[in-house]
Amino acid sequence: MGRHDLVVLTFTQPLRGRDLRAGYLPSDLLWGALFSADVRLQDAPMPLENPYRVSSAFPYAGGEWLLPRPRAADAPGSAGDSAGGGAAGDRKAVKKLEFVNLEDFLTLAGGQRLSAERLARASARQRRALLPVTAQEPPLTMTDAQLNRTLRGTRHAGQGDGLARARYAAPLTDLTPTERLHLSREARGQGASGQTERQRNAQDRVTQATDTFTTDALAQPRLAFLLETTSDAQRARMLAALRLLADTGLGGLRTHGSGQFTLELQPVPDGLAIRLTASGQHVLLGLTHPTPQEAQAIDDSEDARYSLRRRDGYLDGTTLERQDVWMLTEGSLMPGPLTGQVVDVAPPDFPHPVWRSGLSVSIGIGTTGGAA
Numbered sequence: 001m002g003r004h005d006l007v008v009l010t011f012t013q014p015l016r017g018r019d020l021r022a023g024y025l026p027s028d029l030l031w032g033a034l035f036s037a038d039v040r041l042q043d044a045p046m047p048l049e050n051p052y053r054v055s056s057a058f059p060y061a062g063g064e065w066l067l068p069r070p071r072a073a074d075a076p077g078s079a080g081d082s083a084g085g086g087a088a089g090d091r092k093a094v095k096k097l098e099f100v101n102l103e104d105f106l107t108l109a110g111g112q113r114l115s116a117e118r119l120a121r122a123s124a125r126q127r128r129a130l131l132p133v134t135a136q137e138p139p140l141t142m143t144d145a146q147l148n149r150t151l152r153g154t155r156h157a158g159q160g161d162g163l164a165r166a167r168y169a170a171p172l173t174d175l176t177p178t179e180r181l182h183l184s185r186e187a188r189g190q191g192a193s194g195q196t197e198r199q200r201n202a203q204d205r206v207t208q209a210t211d212t213f214t215t216d217a218l219a220q221p222r223l224a225f226l227l228e229t230t231s232d233a234q235r236a237r238m239l240a241a242l243r244l245l246a247d248t249g250l251g252g253l254r255t256h257g258s259g260q261f262t263l264e265l266q267p268v269p270d271g272l273a274i275r276l277t278a279s280g281q282h283v284l285l286g287l288t289h290p291t292p293q294e295a296q297a298i299d300d301s302e303d304a305r306y307s308l309r310r311r312d313g314y315l316d317g318t319t320l321e322r323q324d325v326w327m328l329t330e331g332s333l334m335p336g337p338l339t340g341q342v343v344d345v346a347p348p349d350f351p352h353p354v355w356r357s358g359l360s361v362s363i364g365i366g367t368t369g370g371a372a
Helices: 027-042 087-095 102-109 116-129 144-150 160-168 177-187 232-248 292-300
Strands: 003-011 058-061 195-203 210-218 223-229 261-266 282-284 308-311 325-328 340-344 355-359 362-364
Touching: 003 232, 027 232, 027 355, 058 116, 058 223, 087 116, 102 116, 116 160, 144 160, 144 177, 160 177, 223 232, 232 261, 325 355
Parallel strands: none
Antiparallel strands: 003 223, 003 261, 195 210, 282 362, 308 325, 340 355
8 A cells, every 4th residue: 555645626618528427537538648658758558467446536626536437336225225204215315326425424324314405505516516617717707687587488487596406506696607607507497517518520541521420528527546556666757757747638639728727736635645554344445457366356245336337449449459457346345445457458469468457456445543
């Protein structure tokens, strides 16, 4: 176990690519992007005997890093399955939560339910955290009167403050300019996902035939991920690679400026840091490909709760397909901490390996020292 940094990303340009999801970047994408950027800087790949690790990126809002909902919350007899007339409704509300703070994360991972008040706060917290952001707030603000005027003709007419409390668990006067803008858009059915499509044309150089296609773009909220390094030298290399990525971007159409971001390093919160080295049950914070021994231990465990995700794709700039690999998803409950492994997904007879990281980053959910 090495040193951990919480890396916060604020995207200045939308992300482009496939399978885009607000508030989320997979760990294997981040690991691969860092690996490639480091090769460009060092002219040689980093040895994999003692590799760096990264978690997936999740929303970071108000100085708080949100975590993926634990899969234990989806198991029968947990969270919303408690006795009571509102149990079914609670379970549905919990399933709508993609990201929760550490306190709610530990409650759900322990198979306990959230009270109605905590569910409402968690929903509002997630909604705020998923709003697209930029490096600067909008230059113009929206007064209470202006916002209520935009609600005329909708079912929320004259109810700006009530709508703010229902959506963000705060009075209208406490909302930021960004939150006011998106509240108005949501009330008028325009959404606030930040997802857009852009039409593009490709012309064949020989036949001059034109092919029209669209690319997806996503304005991401502020995101953060854990970076684990094993030495000061390795950390310095990774931070240099991160700075290069900030300028060149993540995802597709980077030559057009897409995916650029600013970054800052934040200390890992004490309540989270102490759990990174804990024993006992762990919940995954990144896509993980277990070793054969770890996979057998998971199969033998009665307490494991997990889901799987297939990872595939093409080599950058080619039509060659990477080999498929199955990963344990974020939020999966494991009987203990995993190591994971890096997998070579190069096409058959390819001249060099193509690495996909399934290295594990996880946190313990038991009572640990000063942790609640």
